[in-house]
Amino acid sequence: MATTIKDIARKAGVSISTVSLVLNHKGYVADETREKILSIIKEMDYKPLHSARKLATQKTGNMGYILWEGHFSEVEMFYSQVFLGMEYAARKNDYYILLTTVNDHFDPRQDLPRFLKYNDVDGVALAGRVPLDLIHYLDKHAIPFVLVDYEVPGKNYNTIKIDNYNGAFRAVEFLIEQGRRHISFVGGTFIHPSIKERYRGYKDALEKHGLLNNSYLEAYSYCENVETSRAIGEKGIKKLLKSRPEIDGVFCCNDTTALGVLSGIQSMGKTIPEDVAVIGFDDIPPAEFSSPKLSTVSVPKLDIGKEAYKLLYEQIYNPNIMPQTRIISVDLVIRESSQTKNKP
Amino acid sequence: MATTIKDIARKAGVSISTVSLVLNHKGYVADETREKILSIIKEMDYKPLHSARKLATQKTGNMGYILWEGHFSEVEMFYSQVFLGMEYAARKNDYYILLTTVNDHFDPRQDLPRFLKYNDVDGVALAGRVPLDLIHYLDKHAIPFVLVDYEVPGKNYNTIKIDNYNGAFRAVEFLIEQGRRHISFVGGTFIHPSIKERYRGYKDALEKHGLLNNSYLEAYSYCENVETSRAIGEKGIKKLLKSRPEIDGVFCCNDTTALGVLSGIQSMGKTIPEDVAVIGFDDIPPAEFSSPKLSTVSVPKLDIGKEAYKLLYEQIYNPNIMPQTRIISVDLVIRESSQTKNKP
DNA sequence: TATTTTAATCGAAACGTTTTAATTTATTTT
DNA sequence: AAAATAAATTAAAACGTTTCGATTAAAATA
Numbered sequence: 001m002a003t004t005i006k007d008i009a010r011k012a013g014v015s016i017s018t019v020s021l022v023l024n025h026k027g028y029v030a031d032e033t034r035e036k037i038l039s040i041i042k043e044m045d046y047k048p049l050h051s052a053r054k055l056a057t058q059k060t061g062n063m064g065y066i067l068w069e070g071h072f073s074e075v076e077m078f079y080s081q082v083f084l085g086m087e088y089a090a091r092k093n094d095y096y097i098l099l100t101t102v103n104d105h106f107d108p109r110q111d112l113p114r115f116l117k118y119n120d121v122d123g124v125a126l127a128g129r130v131p132l133d134l135i136h137y138l139d140k141h142a143i144p145f146v147l148v149d150y151e152v153p154g155k156n157y158n159t160i161k162i163d164n165y166n167g168a169f170r171a172v173e174f175l176i177e178q179g180r181r182h183i184s185f186v187g188g189t190f191i192h193p194s195i196k197e198r199y200r201g202y203k204d205a206l207e208k209h210g211l212l213n214n215s216y217l218e219a220y221s222y223c224e225n226v227e228t229s230r231a232i233g234e235k236g237i238k239k240l241l242k243s244r245p246e247i248d249g250v251f252c253c254n255d256t257t258a259l260g261v262l263s264g265i266q267s268m269g270k271t272i273p274e275d276v277a278v279i280g281f282d283d284i285p286p287a288e289f290s291s292p293k294l295s296t297v298s299v300p301k302l303d304i305g306k307e308a309y310k311l312l313y314e315q316i317y318n319p320n321i322m323p324q325t326r327i328i329s330v331d332l333v334i335r336e337s338s339q340t341k342n343k344p
Numbered sequence: 345m346a347t348t349i350k351d352i353a354r355k356a357g358v359s360i361s362t363v364s365l366v367l368n369h370k371g372y373v374a375d376e377t378r379e380k381i382l383s384i385i386k387e388m389d390y391k392p393l394h395s396a397r398k399l400a401t402q403k404t405g406n407m408g409y410i411l412w413e414g415h416f417s418e419v420e421m422f423y424s425q426v427f428l429g430m431e432y433a434a435r436k437n438d439y440y441i442l443l444t445t446v447n448d449h450f451d452p453r454q455d456l457p458r459f460l461k462y463n464d465v466d467g468v469a470l471a472g473r474v475p476l477d478l479i480h481y482l483d484k485h486a487i488p489f490v491l492v493d494y495e496v497p498g499k500n501y502n503t504i505k506i507d508n509y510n511g512a513f514r515a516v517e518f519l520i521e522q523g524r525r526h527i528s529f530v531g532g533t534f535i536h537p538s539i540k541e542r543y544r545g546y547k548d549a550l551e552k553h554g555l556l557n558n559s560y561l562e563a564y565s566y567c568e569n570v571e572t573s574r575a576i577g578e579k580g581i582k583k584l585l586k587s588r589p590e591i592d593g594v595f596c597c598n599d600t601t602a603l604g605v606l607s608g609i610q611s612m613g614k615t616i617p618e619d620v621a622v623i624g625f626d627d628i629p630p631a632e633f634s635s636p637k638l639s640t641v642s643v644p645k646l647d648i649g650k651e652a653y654k655l656l657y658e659q660i661y662n663p664n665i666m667p668q669t670r671i672i673s674v675d676l677v678i679r680e681s682s683q684t685k686n687k688p
Numbered sequence: 689t690a691t692t693t694t695a696a697t698c699g700a701a702a703c704g705t706t707t708t709a710a711t712t713t714a715t716t717t718t
Numbered sequence: 719a720a721a722a723t724a725a726a727t728t729a730a731a732a733c734g735t736t737t738c739g740a741t742t743a744a745a746a747t748a
Contacts, residue, residue, distance in 0.1 A: 004704060005705065015729075017706085018727060018728075021706095021726095021727090023706095026706095027707095027727090028726055029726065029727080047462050049703085049705070050404075051398035052395075052399050052705040053704080053705050053706075054395035055735085056706040057705085057707095060394075069428075077421065080424060087445075091458060094458065096406075096464070097442075098440050101428065101431075115440065118392075119391060230630065231633045263635070289573060289575045290574075349734065358698085359699075360735080361699075361700095364737080365696095365737095371697090372696050373695090373696065374696060377696085392734080392735070395734080396703090397736075398735090399734080400702075400734080400737080401735085
């Protein structure tokens with residue numbers, strides 16, 4: 001069969017312990033023997049058998065990545081990218097990321113992902129909004145976990161956050177700088193904290209520039225209490241434009257919505273960006289291919305995945321460390337949908 | 345620590361061998377003892393440690409799922425759904441599916457997914473178009489694999505195919521039955537066999553109904569030699585409509601393209617389906633939310649994943665079985681984009 | 689009844705690592 | 719030169735299963 005650590009030891013004329021030591025960069029071993037062993041390993045193309053290693057170390061070498069079914073299979077590609085980022089980062093330590101989904105009706109006794117049921121992961125990353133019961137389960141069973149782009153009010157868990165507030169603030173401020181004066185907000189449910197934060201950034205930017213009066217938000221924002229989608233965006237902006245034709249800028253809670261907003265505006269005979277400027281959030285791939293190309297707040301999805309991995313890894317190997325929150329900063333990227341209104 | 349097989353054996357007053365036998369449904373064990381052991385297992389919530397089991401059985405309990413980076417992270421959600429289907433099916437046998445991507449510049453010596461490098465999978469599924477060198481590597485190393493929605497000309501590998509030809513044929517025939525007479529095709533690169541087959545179905549349907557003359561295909565099809573995208577669809581149909589304003593139906597190589605076609609037609613001031621009927625292929629989620637809602641050939645993505653899993657599983661446990669091809673049939677689903685042209 | 693077959697159970701080896709503690713060898717300190 | 723310390727190596731135990739072959743008990747056959 002495949003070559004084992006024994007074969008290496010025999011050929012190198014040492015014990016398997018020594019080979020193991022060089023493999024794991026531990027203990028003392030003479031430079032000379034190390035070199036010899038290393039070269040034999042390469043020569044025989046030896047690869048430690050992971051299941052044996054795992055049995056001995058009592059680690060699984062796996063991390064879980066859980067997300068809501070809808071986010072994976074439906075409209076969002078955001079979290080797939082985050083997954084990829086984790087997967088890339090995990091290569092360094094030979095971790096595998098096991099991806100699975102949970103759905104809305106989650107009962108820990110029944111619907112627990114099997115890598116949790118069978119203790120096949122050392123920790124898990126939770127992407128986006130996931131059932132609270134799942135979080136509680138992990139907490140209770142002391143399984144290391146990190147929340148990605150989500151948070152639980154009043155609880156202090158390990159979290160990777162996007163700088164939603166500043167991203168939104170900056171985007172809206174940009175619209176104002178470009179001469180827009182009637183800027184509306186289109187979004188979905190506020191269950192997701194990210195969206196709430198983006199709304200707050202929107203509001204504060206308006207306020208800073210003295211655009212916010214009593215009835216402003218009521219008149220200029222459209223939020224429906226469902227998951228975001230193109231359809232919501234299209235429907236929302238149409239309704240807004242009908243009652244407020246003076247709208248000349250839209251900040252959307254995310255790109256998916258923004259793409260719908262684009263269609264909505266166009267279907268009402270207005271042009272983008274001349275009549276209405278639009279900025280989204282996330283920078284998902286289709287944003288580059290829309291017409292006009294969508295300006296947006298770009299979120300570094302791969303980096304998020306990478307940070308999630310790193311944080312989770314630290315938690316696994318230092319279980320007593322305090323929970324941390326890391327904030328990933330974002331960039332405003334200007335494409336076509338938000339050009340200057342009035343060139344000076 | 346966690347309860348082990350020893351704990352179960354001790355409590356049941358039997359040897360660990362016996363416990364193992366009932367766990368694996370092997371050998372003879374008296375009904376009475378089986379019941380007893382089973383109930384103790386449940387009572388103590390015993391879960392066999394996978395790494396130990398894997399070490400003993402010399403199986404990894406993992407399958408790989410490899411797809412081209414672009415397909416995962418960019419516009420396509422098709423293969424994500426297939427993955428989900430595999431993941432669902434894998435639950436039955438406690439297999440884990442390890443997802444990873446490869447990119448265009450693939451060198452087996454460098455870019456081999458690490459689950460292959462470290463022999464951490466019992467077999468792999470290849471989704472869509474993947475580098476030929478990868479396939480050759482698997483073939484050479486006798487690693488069980490199945491191709492999903494792809495094939496290599498002249499080679500007889502395990503394959504899950506979509507019934508592209510008949511799906512396309514049926515879609516186009518439907519357009520004809522509805523009174524359409526100038527039906528064009530919009531697509532991307534023919535590198536992918538599926539697209540080639542869909543084109544063939546398109547052509548044959550036209551021919552069957554006597555619509556195909558010498559210059560037809562040239563005049564009415566638009567194919568660009570790049571990956572399919574919305575942009576291609578939009579660009580393609582605009583160009584076609586300019587030279588052939590009589591076009592009253594479009595069959596698209598897939599939904600992504602079709603969504604672009606929808607925008608393209610609308611941006612030229614025509615209405616769907618009154619002026620032009622559109623049918624796509626794949627039935628990706630956004631097809632349900634476009635306006636008008638996209639008629640399409642629905643491909644059961646979860647089923648594909650499930651079949652891929654089953655075929656791969658069979659290959660792993662019967663390595664000497666002949667390579668098989670399984671064809672997944674498709675359904676024409678009529679939504680709004682293809683209504684009857686002339687009601688009688 | 690003695691023998692063979694079948695059913696039920698078990699002891700022990702095997703799977704390929706890591707790790708602890710012991711041992712040997714080399715180096716430094718007194 | 720002896721004693722103490724540090725460096726290098728190793729034997730053996732441990733990780734938790736499966737499985738092979740042996741053993742015993744019960745049932746079927748002669």
